[in-house]
Amino acid sequence: MSKIKPTSTHDENKRLLEAECPEIYASNLINGQWTVAICCYLGAGKMRFAALKKKLPAITDRMLTLELRKMEEKGLISRTIFAEVPVRVEYELTPIGHELTPVIQQLEIWGKKHKALFDKQ
Amino acid sequence: MSKIKPTSTHDENKRLLEAECPEIYASNLINGQWTVAICCYLGAGKMRFAALKKKLPAITDRMLTLELRKMEEKGLISRTIFAEVPVRVEYELTPIGHELTPVIQQLEIWGKKHKALFDKQ
DNA sequence: TATGGAGCTAACAAAAGTGTAAGTATGAGC
DNA sequence: GCTCATACTTACACTTTTGTTAGCTCCATA
Numbered sequence: 001m002s003k004i005k006p007t008s009t010h011d012e013n014k015r016l017l018e019a020e021c022p023e024i025y026a027s028n029l030i031n032g033q034w035t036v037a038i039c040c041y042l043g044a045g046k047m048r049f050a051a052l053k054k055k056l057p058a059i060t061d062r063m064l065t066l067e068l069r070k071m072e073e074k075g076l077i078s079r080t081i082f083a084e085v086p087v088r089v090e091y092e093l094t095p096i097g098h099e100l101t102p103v104i105q106q107l108e109i110w111g112k113k114h115k116a117l118f119d120k121q
Numbered sequence: 122m123s124k125i126k127p128t129s130t131h132d133e134n135k136r137l138l139e140a141e142c143p144e145i146y147a148s149n150l151i152n153g154q155w156t157v158a159i160c161c162y163l164g165a166g167k168m169r170f171a172a173l174k175k176k177l178p179a180i181t182d183r184m185l186t187l188e189l190r191k192m193e194e195k196g197l198i199s200r201t202i203f204a205e206v207p208v209r210v211e212y213e214l215t216p217i218g219h220e221l222t223p224v225i226q227q228l229e230i231w232g233k234k235h236k237a238l239f240d241k242q
Numbered sequence: 243t244a245t246g247g248a249g250c251t252a253a254c255a256a257a258a259g260t261g262t263a264a265g266t267a268t269g270a271g272c
Numbered sequence: 273g274c275t276c277a278t279a280c281t282t283a284c285a286c287t288t289t290t291g292t293t294a295g296c297t298c299c300a301t302a
Contacts, residue, residue, distance in 0.1 A: 013261090021229070024158055036142070036148045060293095064250095075235070085299050106227050107148060111146045115146060131257060206277095
């Protein structure tokens with residue numbers, strides 16, 4: 001998750017498209033490898049780092065940290081630190097993050113249909 | 122768009138997640154940089170290569186070809202070649218591709234809301 | 243003393259995605 | 273013969289994302 005080079009036309013194109021189309025803007029907000037999964041789990045309520053990690057078996061500490069940070073930056077989740085020992089950190093969907101839930105459900109329905117079509121072949 | 126290495130845990134993780142969650146499977150189907158944009162334009166009807174290219178100002182021939190091929194593989198669009206001179210090629214959404222349109226519209230609505238929130242700040 | 247859990251962080255490496263520049267085949271029109 | 277348009281293809285380089293490995297801090301408990 002290095003800094004984006006200012007000379008990148010790749011990024012330039014992304015921004016152009018995002019500026020024109022909110023649907024592309026939206027899809028870019030959720031296209032991290034674990035983003036949608038995390039949204040799903042947090043849809044059911046607050047969760048701690050370790051709890052999320054258990055739900056995402058193959059994820060590493062690093063990836064989970066990065067994803068959560070990115071999602072926080074994007075305003076999808078909020079992060080609350082409890083100064084206990086050991087530290088406790090809770091993640092939770094923001095209001096706009098919650099509004100994403102029905103959209104993800106639509107995606108899920110469509111995904112199932114698409115999968116059914118392709119499993120037949 | 123090189124071949125995926127079979128040793129890649131990156132890809133392995135993707136498949137694990139996709140197998141469990143149709144919503145992740147779905148989101149992976151639409152996360153090419155130009156995929157959603159192309160779906161939008163084709164939602165209105167068939168289009169030729171050159172017409173799509175005009176609509177996506179910053180795209181190169183190569184990227185458009187790659188995107189269209191990937192979308193064809195994924196069953197989102199179909200490709201019809203007319204053996205004229207010069208060749209004519211038409212792209213069109215498949216039925217399952219069409220069913221994606223309302224989902225994208227949902228994404229669009231959510232994207233606008235999210236954007237509005239962040240533009241204020 | 244050391245062991246352990248929670249939630250990270252840093253340095254590095256690999257993979258996937260995207261962009262650049264150049265080229266192809268075809269036949270029509272000049 | 274030369275150029276034009278369409279819809280690609282190839283070889284290469286760059287950017288971004290993801291993974292590997294190893295660490296760290298805090299204090300409680302054994």
